[in-house]
Amino acid sequence: MTKTASGYVTVGDLRMYFETHGDERADKAPLLLLHGGLFDIDQQFGPLLPGLSAGRRVVAVDLQGHGRTNDIDRPFSAAAFATDVLAVLDHLGIERADVFGFSIGGSVALELGIRHRERVNRLVVSSVSFRADGMRGSDNAEAVGAMTVDMIAGTPMEQAYLAKSPHPDLEHLQGLLDRLGASYAGGFPDWADDDIRGIAAPTLLTVGDADMVRLEHAVEFLRLRGGDVNGDFDGVPASQLAVFPGTSHFFGLARTDLVLDVVLPFLDGGTASGGGDANA
Secondary structure: OOEEEEEEEEEOOEEEEEEEEEOOOOOOOOEEEEOOOOOOHHHHHHHHHHHHOOOOEEEEEOOOOOOOOOOOOOOOOHHHHHHHHHHHHHHOOOOOEEEEEEOHHHHHHHHHHHHOHHHEEEEEEEOOOOOHHHEOOOHHHHHHHOOOHHHHOOOHHHHHHHHHOOOOOHHHHHHHHHHHHHHOOOOOOOOOHHHHHOOOOOEEEEEEEEOOEOHHHHHHHHHHOOOOOOHHHHOOOOOEEEEEEEEEOOOOOOOHHHHHHHHHHHHOOEOOOOOEOOOO
16 A cells, blocks of 8 residues: 555534545646545555556545544535635645545545636546436436435445444444435535536547436536547547446446556646547
8 A cells, every 4th residue: 555644634523534546746636536436546546556656646535424534514515615625725735636436435526626726737527417417317316315224234235334434333334324314415415507608728538338317418528528520530528428338337447457448648738549638
């Protein structure tokens, strides 16, 4: 592992856990990692961290109620999570960073790219829709809303929660599941097309071909970011889309080599094939 430091930042009643990896003196922009719901730093990004932190500084956080960060009496929302994340960046003296978020973390990344655009250099959003109708029906919201601790008994998610949480008991774990279910009722609201068009940061979208996000929605997302063009004549846009084959939502970042082959060239200012941005 590449961890160089770890600690907590106090945001009101929240004690938000963070880790830094790699070289803080690197010339490349720092990279902020935001995990998905029920995951944490290790579960979501552990295998990716050595590759992501080679030659750059990486900051990873456990979001409210996840991993080593406590839960508080506050609904989950993209806006609240973005405020927490910015407090960590301020604590570390980072004014501007690349941001890589998955699922709920991807929604927080979008919040940062839209509402706090001066803090974001490049944006990687994985397995996330910018509107509710970008999901495959209502199955996911209903399934998450109905989750109980019995359904995840014995899973790595339960084991990680009980091993790391400041309140390692099944009652608090059920509270986490309940907050995740409630977040679908408005904690992560729809974005307007103009909000997506107006993002200043070059954006890489990733989605699994068997994801809970519809492929048609991912293409619509790309078009709003200036993509889906004939690159041989018009140039390759700064914003890109990667569809990972044989990949569901839960395993959206599981193919480490494939993810790194796509994400690292983008963060370095090029495409997966090594070309530079035509429309940065």
